[in-house]
Amino acid sequence: MKSVYIAMLAAAGVAMAGQVHADEALAKAKNCMSCHTIDKKLVGPAYKDVAAKYKDDKGAPAMLAAKVKSGGKGVWGQIPMPPNNVTDEEAKKLVAWILSLK
Incomplete structure (x- = not known):
């Protein structure tokens, strides 16, 4: 029984790791x-910094998904983020991944 439990945990870990990579x-x-x-500023902020800034903000996923689609300026400096050619679902998926980073 213990080996079944360990196998299930390992499978769950592989599935979760696959989602992060996807x-x-x-x-x-x-x-x-x-x-x-993921972990250092380039032109825009590091994704881990974004996750930390919005970790307790319940409205962040919707707001950030909208920014991914339409672009934005001023929150992280004066260099604007252009609008991105993503679907609503892709924007939500990207934001969920970013906010999951620690």
Whole structure:
């Protein structure tokens, strides 16, 4: 029984790791990684910094998904983020991934 439990935990870990990589792959496919990295500022803020800033903000997912689609300026400096060619679902998926980073 213990070995079944361990196998289930391992499978869950692999599935979760696959999801993180899938969302990182989406960020790369949509060219988000040309201006952002996971853990250090590039042109835009590091995704971990975004996650930390909005960790307790319940309205952040919707607000950030809208910014991913329409672009924005002024929150992280004067360099604007251009609008991105993503669907609503892709924007939500990207934001969920970003906010999950620690």
